[in-house]
Amino acid sequence: MAHNHTHGSPYSRLAERLNRFPQGAPESKLLFDILKILMTEREAGLMAQLPIKPFSAHQAAEIWKLSDCEAQKALDELARRAIIVDIEQDGRQVYAVPPPMAGFFEFSLMRVRDDIDQKTLSELFYQYITVEEDFMRDLVCGGDIQMGRIFPQEPQIPDEYALHVLDYERATNVIDTASHIGISMCYCRHKALHAGTVCDAPMDICMTFNTTAATLIKHGHARQVEAAECRDLLAQAYDHNLVQFGENVRRRVNFICNCCSCCCEALLAIKRFGVAQTICSNYISRIEESKCVGCGKCEKICPVNAIEMTEDKNAACSSSEGAARENGVKRARVIPERCIGCGVCIKHCPTKALQLEPRPNRMITPLDTTHKVVAMATERGKLQELIFDNKVLFSHRLLGGVLGAILKLPGLQRSFAQAQLKSRYLETLISRAAGEEPPSDR
Structure with missing residues (x-):
């Protein structure tokens, strides 16, 4: 609940405006503190009046009762700080208020900047998103259609299924068909860096595409790259066991995050709220028990705790497994309702007992x-x-x-x-x- 001193304020009105999005931002003192760092009270009041749909500077001027010149200046300043996005649509400049996530929350930490206190902002994000939980619960538990989905790691898909992988399921196809590609600092690991808990995964590896990339590149929030360099970064993400979490659409994907299980909010939410089956890829890991030697490497590397080691009391221990275990042989087991089909576990199996296979029921992926x-x-x-x-x-x-x-x-x-x-x-x-x-x- 919002504190009384914020009730009716521009920040409170903006929070109400943000909650018209399918993915909103529950009111909280922490949310108001975040908004106060990101924008002035006047800017919050102006943003609270903007529509969900894209709009022109002239339309904003009419809503705000300002001159076209004054409205244009205010919009350009907000766009410069990636609080709103400016895009070219049918040959004209239009603006849009992005949702908080994936949107201006992430944009605020996708580069090092000295115009805001990023350390304080990181702590506020942690408290609002991770500790209070309402924001992420509303975001990922609201229905079967989610803002993002998992892309399977293409090198881990068996040859027998490779021809059946649809273009929109391939991160490489997103890269190769994008009109613009931008690379930025990972919002989640940047936040963890300020908290002193960051892991050693690559930092500058957050990928944006198409219209989102164009506006972030324009204002210096992303570095423009060609498809070849982006593919190299994708391979680097595979090498570091990062999970590809991207926009849940078939056409014109706007982002692919390369997520670690310790810092990244998407994977933490999947584990915390048990929503793997609405965010997963169209693939699932399967274990051929006869090949499993119970080494436990897959259990340790799984980013969402979807593999567990169980005792197979009916199996005899071989000499390669060491002395006979009193409680039986350990075997890995995939927990289907937790598996997101990322493929991270596959390459770590020394006996090739694991492989990705298509899910019996394909996920519904929106067109755009x-x-x-x-x-x-x-x-x-x-x-x-x-x-x-x-x-x-x-x-x-x-x-x-x-x-x-x-x-x-x-x-x-x-x-x-x-x-x-x-x-x-x-x-x-x-x-x-x-x-x-x-x-x-x-």
């Missing part, structure tokens, strides 16, 4: 960012916020984009979306576009 946001909003009961947000910017073109995403949802989710909209006109439009009979009056 719009589809993802609509699906998440539907599951979290926030779709009406998304569509009717700030009616001054409401247009048939924007509505068409959202409705197009609704039509791509599975039938049950589409029904949930229609129920949330509570509009007979939109129900009829959606039903007809999907080739269904419009609902009859009741």
Whole structure:
């Protein structure tokens, strides 16, 4: 709960605005302290009035009741600090307020800067995200469609399945097809560095792509690289047993993080809240028991504790396993509901007892960012916020984009979306576009 002295303040209004996103930011004194470091009270008040959908400087000026020049200056200053993003869309400059995560929370620590107190900010992020837990719980436990997903490590996929790996499941395809590629400091390990708990994994290895990379590069928050260098960094991430956690879309992926199990919030949340089955890849680790010698290397290296050593009392110990164990032979066992299908464990098995294989049921991956946001909003009961947000910017073109995403949802989710909209006109439009009979009056 917000403290009384923040109630009704620009920071409180901004928190309310952020919570219109499918992934919001629960109100807390810690959140207000974070926002106070990142922006002035006036800037928070201006941001609180901005819509969820992309907007122009002229539209912001109308909302803020400022001149176009004043609005442009305020927007450019916020974009310079990566609090909002500025992107080119159909030949014109537009702006958007990113969600807190993946968004301006991470952007604030993706490079070393002296205009803010990054050590204090890191401690506040730790307390708000890790200790209080509400933020991450709301983010990863709200439904089956998540903001991110795991990319399997391609070298660990057996040849027999390699031809069946879809392009959007390959981190290398994201790299090779991106319009822009930016490399930045890992937000999670940078935060751990200030706390004195950072591991020895590479720091400058956070990957952004396409429009997100373009704006971060423009303002100096990311270093522009070519695909070849990014592939080299991906190989470096594999060598350090890092997990590839990227945007949960099939087209125009905007980020891939290379995560360690000790510092990175995504993996810590998977372990803490047991949400592996909504974030995992379309692959799962399988153990061929007859080849397992019980060395335990896979258990130690698994980033989400999805492998355990169990006693096989029916197996006889071989001489290679040492003297006979009184309690039986140790065997590794994959816990299916915890496995994220990253492939980190595979190369550490000395007897090749482990391999990745396709999951029986494939995960649903949204087509693009719009589809993802609509699906998440539907599951979290926030779709009406998304569509009717700030009616001054409401247009048939924007509505068409959202409705197009609704039509791509599975039938049950589409029904949930229609129920949330509570509009007979939109129900009829959606039903007809999907080739269904419009609902009859009741």
